[in-house]
Amino acid sequence: MMRFILPFVVFMIMAAFMYVGLGLNPREVPSPLVGKAAPAFTLPQLHEPSKQFSPQDMKGKVWLFNVWASWCTACEGEHPLFMELSRKNIVPIYGMDYKDKRENGEAWLRKHGNPYTLVVSDIEGRVGIDYGVYGVPETYLIDKQGIIRHKQIGAVTPEILDETILPLIKELQAK
Amino acid sequence: MIPEIGHFALIVALFLVICLGTLPIIGAARNNAVLMGTTRSLAYGQFVFSTIAFACLTYAFIVNDFSVLYVAQHSNSQLPVVYRVAAVWGGHEGSLLLWVFLLSAWILAVAVYSRHLPEEMVARVLGVMGLIAVGFLLFMLLTSDPFERLLPAAADGRDLNPLLQDPGLVIHPPMLYMGYVGFSVAFAFAIAALLGGRLDATWARWSRPWTTVAWVFMTGGIAIGSWWAYYELGWGGWWFWDPVENASFMPWLIGTALIHSLAVTEKRGAFKSWTVLLAIAAFSLSLMGTFLVRSGVLTSVHSFAADPKRGIFILSFLVIVIGVSLLLFAWRAPKIGLGGKFDLLSRESLLLSNNVLLSVAAASVFIGTLYPLFMDALGQGKLSVGPPYFEAVFVPLMVPMVLMMGLGPLARWKKFTVPELVKRVRWAFASALLIALLLPLTMGKWTAMIALGLLLAFWIVASVLLSLRERLAGHGNLMQRVRGQSLSYYGMQFAHLGVALFIIGVTLVNGYETERDVRMDVGDTVQAGGYEFRFNGVTETQGANYIAAQGRVSVSKNGKPVTELFPEKRQYNVSGMPMTEAAIDTGWLGDLYVSLGEPIPNSNGAWAVRVYIKPFVDWIWAGCLLMALGGVLAISDRRYRIHRETKARNRGMENKSGTGNLLAAEGKQS
Numbered sequence: 001m002m003r004f005i006l007p008f009v010v011f012m013i014m015a016a017f018m019y020v021g022l023g024l025n026p027r028e029v030p031s032p033l034v035g036k037a038a039p040a041f042t043l044p045q046l047h048e049p050s051k052q053f054s055p056q057d058m059k060g061k062v063w064l065f066n067v068w069a070s071w072c073t074a075c076e077g078e079h080p081l082f083m084e085l086s087r088k089n090i091v092p093i094y095g096m097d098y099k100d101k102r103e104n105g106e107a108w109l110r111k112h113g114n115p116y117t118l119v120v121s122d123i124e125g126r127v128g129i130d131y132g133v134y135g136v137p138e139t140y141l142i143d144k145q146g147i148i149r150h151k152q153i154g155a156v157t158p159e160i161l162d163e164t165i166l167p168l169i170k171e172l173q174a175k
Numbered sequence: 176m177i178p179e180i181g182h183f184a185l186i187v188a189l190f191l192v193i194c195l196g197t198l199p200i201i202g203a204a205r206n207n208a209v210l211m212g213t214t215r216s217l218a219y220g221q222f223v224f225s226t227i228a229f230a231c232l233t234y235a236f237i238v239n240d241f242s243v244l245y246v247a248q249h250s251n252s253q254l255p256v257v258y259r260v261a262a263v264w265g266g267h268e269g270s271l272l273l274w275v276f277l278l279s280a281w282i283l284a285v286a287v288y289s290r291h292l293p294e295e296m297v298a299r300v301l302g303v304m305g306l307i308a309v310g311f312l313l314f315m316l317l318t319s320d321p322f323e324r325l326l327p328a329a330a331d332g333r334d335l336n337p338l339l340q341d342p343g344l345v346i347h348p349p350m351l352y353m354g355y356v357g358f359s360v361a362f363a364f365a366i367a368a369l370l371g372g373r374l375d376a377t378w379a380r381w382s383r384p385w386t387t388v389a390w391v392f393m394t395g396g397i398a399i400g401s402w403w404a405y406y407e408l409g410w411g412g413w414w415f416w417d418p419v420e421n422a423s424f425m426p427w428l429i430g431t432a433l434i435h436s437l438a439v440t441e442k443r444g445a446f447k448s449w450t451v452l453l454a455i456a457a458f459s460l461s462l463m464g465t466f467l468v469r470s471g472v473l474t475s476v477h478s479f480a481a482d483p484k485r486g487i488f489i490l491s492f493l494v495i496v497i498g499v500s501l502l503l504f505a506w507r508a509p510k511i512g513l514g515g516k517f518d519l520l521s522r523e524s525l526l527l528s529n530n531v532l533l534s535v536a537a538a539s540v541f542i543g544t545l546y547p548l549f550m551d552a553l554g555q556g557k558l559s560v561g562p563p564y565f566e567a568v569f570v571p572l573m574v575p576m577v578l579m580m581g582l583g584p585l586a587r588w589k590k591f592t593v594p595e596l597v598k599r600v601r602w603a604f605a606s607a608l609l610i611a612l613l614l615p616l617t618m619g620k621w622t623a624m625i626a627l628g629l630l631l632a633f634w635i636v637a638s639v640l641l642s643l644r645e646r647l648a649g650h651g652n653l654m655q656r657v658r659g660q661s662l663s664y665y666g667m668q669f670a671h672l673g674v675a676l677f678i679i680g681v682t683l684v685n686g687y688e689t690e691r692d693v694r695m696d697v698g699d700t701v702q703a704g705g706y707e708f709r710f711n712g713v714t715e716t717q718g719a720n721y722i723a724a725q726g727r728v729s730v731s732k733n734g735k736p737v738t739e740l741f742p743e744k745r746q747y748n749v750s751g752m753p754m755t756e757a758a759i760d761t762g763w764l765g766d767l768y769v770s771l772g773e774p775i776p777n778s779n780g781a782w783a784v785r786v787y788i789k790p791f792v793d794w795i796w797a798g799c800l801l802m803a804l805g806g807v808l809a810i811s812d813r814r815y816r817i818h819r820e821t822k823a824r825n826r827g828m829e830n831k832s833g834t835g836n837l838l839a840a841e842g843k844q845s
Contacts, residue, residue: 004508007452008501011459015494017545042776052776070333124755126772 034151038065038142039130043120046097046105053094053120055146062172064093064165065140066116067133069100070108075137078155079112085161086115091169095119098128098136141165143172178243181231182322188224188279189312191217195282195305199298203371211298218286218301221308225279229272232321233263242328245269245321250332254340261345262335264352267485268321273349274465275311277356282308285360285385292381299367300360307359310492318485343403351396351423355461357389358426361433362458365451366500369507374447379440382454384810386437390430391806397423398799405792406759413795416565421544422464428537429457432530439526443588445517446527448508453530455504459497460537465489467544518590525583532576539568577631577678580671581638585645599645603637618687628682635675639668663812670805677798683791684765691786694775704788706767707731712780713771722746726782728758728769740769742784757785765790 095116202210364382517523611630740758757770772783
């Protein structure tokens with residue numbers, strides 16, 4: 001008799017784990033990229049495709065690299081935070097328009113405001129692959145040496161910004 | 176108006192399946208013919224209303240009704256019609272609706288093709304499926320209504336995720352879902368049998384074809400997904416052990432075990448409780464797959480909707496469905512009895528070992544997929560498990576499994592002796608071993624892994640040939656003997672050959688692939704896999720609805736021209752979206768794959784070019800196709816048609832020929 005009840009017991013234990021798992025934040029996946037140099041790329045700029053941008057241009061500065069797209073719903077949620085951040089002029093924010101049509105990206109920025117110092121467009125998502133982009137949005141904090149110090153999968157929330165990202169920016173800028 | 180009709184149809188469907196989930200089951204328990212008599216009408220009715228709901232959402236997509244929130248989020252007026260239809264299942268709500276619609280279609284199919292079954296069995300099976308539908312419809316109506324309005328309506332939609340705009344992804348999800356949902360039939364049969372206390376060969380015989388159909392869809396669905404990843408993602412890989420891939424792979428593994436276990440239960444009456452457990456497990460894993468994908472518990476490229484509230488609902492649903500059926504199993508299974516006896520050395524025990532290996536493989540995939548979640552739940556921090564784990568665990572499990580797979584069809588039921596079997600297979604095994612050892616030498620590189628992979632593949636081929644020889648040997652008309660074998664026998668051999676092709680593909684592409692990412696100026700050449708690729712520059716060409724930068728790459732081998740490839744970088748006129756069209760020269764012996772990266776700035780027409788040589792890669796999908804074909808042959812076996820033909824005869828329909836044969840065949844089968 002015991003052996004027949006065993007599948008039930010095993011399943012209930014698994015279900016308990018899953019219940020606990022639901023309360024956890026799946027976005028906090030450790031990224032192998034944190035602590036490593038930001039992958040190099042050269043991409044055309046969104047507004048002036050003839051001009052290029054590459055993370056090497058940012059050596060010596062602490063900066064945020066935000067991956068977004070006009071088709072991304074969650075990006076609209078975090079966007080006001082970046083607008084605010086850019087008004088305060090704390091840190092330069094660079095954007096990457098991911099798998100998007102150029103004109104849609106431009107229109108989206110016209111509509112919602114443009115907090116970015118500069119936006120590059122990764123139309124095919126190749127650079128996204130290098131950065132291990134799970135989904136949009138994602139945000140990277142990169143230090144003066146070009147090392148990724150923080151990776152935010154999913155939308156940045158006010159708590160994450162205040163408790164994690166901003167203190168880290170101050171710390172890195174002081175170095 | 177139309178979306179409201181769809182919403183209303185869902186509510187009606189919910190009421191119908193609530194009736195379907197209760198009345199027939201009560202009727203079967205009380206032996207009440209009136210209650211059981213409602214079964215089929217309810218089954219037809221719920222299908223009608225699910226179809227109306229699905230049609231309404233499809234219609235909203237086709238006419239670009241952006242006042243529907245889900246449409247506004249997942250479509251755009253410029254999206255081609257075919258993708259607008261596919262966008263129906265491009266997000267969470269629509270995927271659920273597709274699931275419900277397919278479930279209602281399976282319910283309909285069971286209702287239509289179960290006329291030869293006892294009424295109470297039909298009542299229980301459809302009742303259980305009705306209960307499953309209740310769960311999904313409630314889930315959809317309470318947490319994920321696809322017909323929710325957006326007021327004021329959006330001027331235009333946000334467009335379908337660009338990743339999903341591909342022909343491969345138009346058919347991949349429905350096929351996979353057909354498989355997922357199809358396992359609900361085997362599940363319902365198992366639960367019905369447990370409820371009725373009737374677990375025997377007849378039960379196995381009824382649920383077998385349904386299980387096989389679901390398995391065929393699943394095989395096809397997984398293969399298409401893998402193929403899409405290969406040609407579209409451009410990484411040249413075909414399987415990534417992504418949590419969502421694993422979520423479909425686990426039920427497939429258990430489903431494969433279930434098919435084999437059902438065969439033993441039907442033929443020998445053995446493994447009954449094990450078969451029931453597999454049937455429950457296969458569908459449970461399908462539900463779990465939904466949970467994993469839709470709840471956002473695991474981060475994956477596939478989970479477009481991550482919402483804990485929905486997660487709680489799915490988890491509760493899972494606990495009710497799986498928990499109750501496992502309790503039912505614990506209560507009823509001890510009374511099932513063991514069935515036919517067999518020796519330690521017998522076809523039964525070989526099949527049982529294979530079943531255990533498949534289940535262990537599924538369990539190891541399960542652990543690898545959920546390990547990060549478990550560790551996290553225990554407060555051990557976040558971590559991820561990658562392909563190294565899966566490959567390290569999976570390969571050692573598959574080696575004994577494939578070796579036994581060759582023996583299984585050759586071994587006798589009940590009891591075989593080792594010397595007798597060894598004597599029969601020794602030449603087959605020796606020739607497989609010889610080929611496996613020598614073939615890699617002719618291909619320029621010998622490694623133990625390649626030899627092992629080839630040994631497994633050729634062992635399957637040799638054992639299939641041996642089995643055919645033994646079956647078809649003898650005097651007289653060969654064609655008659657070929658026709659004398661049942662279609663399910665050929666189905667099995669086809670499926671096994673499919674596994675062999677698959678292994679050859681995997682072994683050779685892993686062993687001999689070459690990948691080059693290079694900068695090429697006009698006139699540059701690059702060597703890869705014995706081929707010489709010469710980049711002849713890029714010209715602008717005009718396509719039907721795009722302009723393209725078309726590269727010309729001529730391929731030669733030993734100075735002789737082989738082919739010319741034209742990879743393109745397209746700019747579509749309407750959408751303005753650039754697309755990379757890789758040029759793939761598909762051949763029996765492998766693919767030559769060239770794609771254009773980006774033009775190199777400040778150069779004289781130089782481009783970043785990817786050159787991949789993928790030997791035998793298409794054999795992977797050809798193998799899957801053959802497996803699925805084997806399944807189709809197995810369900811075409813005429814013993815599954817006999818009942819209907821007998822029924823037709825009883826109804827007094829004309830039956831010109833074959834009556835005697837049919838009766839004889841029926842006698843032979845039972």
